[in-house]
Amino acid sequence: MPDTNLPHALNSDKKIKYKEYTPNKQTMTQFxxxxxxxxxxxxxxxxxxxxxxxxxxxxxxxxxxxVIDCISHVYRHDYAxxxxxVHTLSVRSTDKFEGAREKIKDFxxxxxxxxIIFTKGTTESINLVAQSYGKANxxxxxxxxxxxxxxxxxxxxxxxxxxxxGAILKVAPINxxxxxxxxxxxxxxxxxxRLVAVAHMSNALGTIxxxxxxxxxxxxxxxxxxxxxxxxxPHMPVDVQELDCxxxxxxxxxxxxxxxxxxxxxxQALLEAMPPYQGGGDxxxxxxFEETEYNTLPYKFEAGTxxxxxxxxxxxxxxxxxxxxxxxxxxxxAELLDYATEQAKKIKGLRIVGEASEKGxxxxxxxxxxxxxxxxxxxxxxxIAVRAGHHCAMPVMxxxxxxxxxxASFAIYNTKQEIDVLxxxxxxxxxxxx
Amino acid sequence: MFDDLRDLYQEVIFDHNRNPRNFRIIExxxxxxxxxxxxxxxxxxxxxxxxxxxxxxxxFQGSGCAISTxxxxxxxxxxKGKTEAEAEALFKTFHEMTTGKDEQINLEAVGKLxxxxxxxxxxxxxxxxxxAWHTLDAALKNEKQSxxxx
Numbered sequence: 001m002p003d004t005n006l007p008h009a010l011n012s013d014k015k016i017k018y019k020e021y022t023p024n025k026q027t028m029t030q031f032x033x034x035x036x037x038x039x040x041x042x043x044x045x046x047x048x049x050x051x052x053x054x055x056x057x058x059x060x061x062x063x064x065x066x067v068i069d070c071i072s073h074v075y076r077h078d079y080a081x082x083x084x085x086v087h088t089l090s091v092r093s094t095d096k097f098e099g100a101r102e103k104i105k106d107f108x109x110x111x112x113x114x115x116i117i118f119t120k121g122t123t124e125s126i127n128l129v130a131q132s133y134g135k136a137n138x139x140x141x142x143x144x145x146x147x148x149x150x151x152x153x154x155x156x157x158x159x160x161x162x163x164x165x166g167a168i169l170k171v172a173p174i175n176x177x178x179x180x181x182x183x184x185x186x187x188x189x190x191x192x193x194r195l196v197a198v199a200h201m202s203n204a205l206g207t208i209x210x211x212x213x214x215x216x217x218x219x220x221x222x223x224x225x226x227x228x229x230x231x232x233x234p235h236m237p238v239d240v241q242e243l244d245c246x247x248x249x250x251x252x253x254x255x256x257x258x259x260x261x262x263x264x265x266x267x268q269a270l271l272e273a274m275p276p277y278q279g280g281g282d283x284x285x286x287x288x289f290e291e292t293e294y295n296t297l298p299y300k301f302e303a304g305t306x307x308x309x310x311x312x313x314x315x316x317x318x319x320x321x322x323x324x325x326x327x328x329x330x331x332x333x334a335e336l337l338d339y340a341t342e343q344a345k346k347i348k349g350l351r352i353v354g355e356a357s358e359k360g361x362x363x364x365x366x367x368x369x370x371x372x373x374x375x376x377x378x379x380x381x382x383x384i385a386v387r388a389g390h391h392c393a394m395p396v397m398x399x400x401x402x403x404x405x406x407x408a409s410f411a412i413y414n415t416k417q418e419i420d421v422l423x424x425x426x427x428x429x430x431x432x433x434x
Numbered sequence: 435m436f437d438d439l440r441d442l443y444q445e446v447i448f449d450h451n452r453n454p455r456n457f458r459i460i461e462x463x464x465x466x467x468x469x470x471x472x473x474x475x476x477x478x479x480x481x482x483x484x485x486x487x488x489x490x491x492x493x494f495q496g497s498g499c500a501i502s503t504x505x506x507x508x509x510x511x512x513x514k515g516k517t518e519a520e521a522e523a524l525f526k527t528f529h530e531m532t533t534g535k536d537e538q539i540n541l542e543a544v545g546k547l548x549x550x551x552x553x554x555x556x557x558x559x560x561x562x563x564x565x566a567w568h569t570l571d572a573a574l575k576n577e578k579q580s581x582x583x584x
Contacts, residue, residue, distance in 0.1 A: 048438050371499035373474045374443075377559060381438045390475055403475025403497060428435045433448065433500075 050383025100315030140166030205354030206362030
């Protein structure tokens with residue numbers, strides 16, 4: 001082990017100070033933050049003997065009791081395979097599973113539960129569209145348009161499709177504030193564009209894209225649009241019919257639900273016309289060795305036994321969020337982000353990466369001469385969980401000429417006090433690094 | 435405030451991070467290998483000037499976290515004048531020290547590098563410390579391709 005007699009820089013006994021702030025009384029009284037914090041048992045954990053300050057919600061959010069209990073309840077009382085048997089338990093399981101689909105349909109205001117496909121998560125949802133819709137409709141020389149702020153999961157499936165078909169991937173540029181340059185985006189929509197796939201909200205920058213304008217511009221030329229909703233869905237109301245998007249992909253685990261379950265929304269007419277993605281049980285109506293007749297929507301795209309309990313628990317998460325209200329959540333988180341941004345700007349040597357005028361609750365930043373990984377380890381020692389790295393968006397890091405960023409991302413259970421702990425931690429580590 | 439991190443961030447590490455040693459290009463280097471840790475974005479280029487099987491000079495360029503910068507800085511200091519076999523032996527000992535497989539590791543054998551022993555308690559940071567050495571290993575084996583610790 002290291003020589004403990006070595007002189008050491010980390011001898012500061014500075015205590016964490018909570019800065020004074022005036023709460024916005026209206027929001028604070030309306031938003032039941034104390035109740036919400038009590039609903040998330042993990043928030044009582046001590047990390048390195050400090051209260052957990054969990055600010056890595058863009059990677060995955062924590063789970064409320066209703067979700068944890070729901071999974072346990074399903075396995076204790078309601079579990080059997082779905083769509084299979086005539087026995088009571090299978091019927092009960094199927095009812096709950098299909099009930100979750102119905103909740104998701106209502107949550108995003110889809111027109112029909114046939115349009116809600118259960119997947120493993122956003123990544124599988126996008127891959128499904130690339131391999132099913134893409135292979136059937138995109139040919140050599142055709143173009144797929146994405147933006148420069150995409151997560152790898154909205155880049156690589158299209159690159160793979162391009163390799164398979166000879167199609168070309170076009171990338172709409174962003175500006176230094178981390179916003180899509182809309183005029184350039186429009187210029188890239190051309191006669192050969194067959195699909196537009198963009199993030200509703202960027203995971204690395206927090207930028208909320210002007211998706212309604214994007215969709216309107218693409219639809220003028222009858223080009224379908226896929227929105228990667230992984231980041232947007234926990235932070236704002238999403239209405240797929242109002243957006244008029246053709247596909248919307250998201251994950252359960254960022255929406256306070258379990259990992260391993262996600263959703264692909266697709267317009268029914270598009271889904272009907274698409275070939276199956278994977279073959280197997282549940283996605284068929286009739287199989288002989290000569291030919292197979294595929295099942296109807298949404299089952300055509302749900303081969304194999306799905307993640308049953310996780311789907312049902314995602315329904316529980318949606319009930320939980322709906323009771324609070326997505327508008328209230330969006331307003332509360334906007335207040336958190338404004339406060340965090342304001343405090344961060346006071347820290348000398350801190351640069352915020354991503355300053356779009358429309359932004360969700362993500363604060364990505366770098367510090368002069370201190371690598372994000374060092375920031376991550378030092379904040380962890382204070383009980384603060386932030387993400388340090390490229391956030392699966394290496395092209396974004398290249399654009400801003402940083403190897404990585406540190407990212408604090410906020411959720412419904414975070415508080416201004418926690419942001420103070422973060423800012424105090426950042427100031428202290430800057431002091432230590434000297 | 436950061437008491438828990440004393441074993442990881444020792445003053446020597448801060449010193450080498452602020453003022454990395456041998457941070458330069460060797461124009462007529464005999465070996466030049468890139469090291470990359472995609473998870474953190476640490477990138478370095480290692481230069482070696484050989485005299486027979488003795489490392490006459492070692493230097494690096496690049497950017498990384500404090501642990502990886504200090505590790506490569508310390509490494510370029512310590513391998514100078516060592517034979518290839520001695521450097522490889524040191525790599526082996528360093529690797530054992532940082533991955534914690536041998537509790538009885540002889541810290542005297544690694545000299546100054548002992549300041550990096552603390553990473554064994556931080557599995558997420560071990561690769562930061564070992565990137566330099568994997569790159570050196572590739573350079574000594576005269577492998578041309580870039581090295582990744584992922």
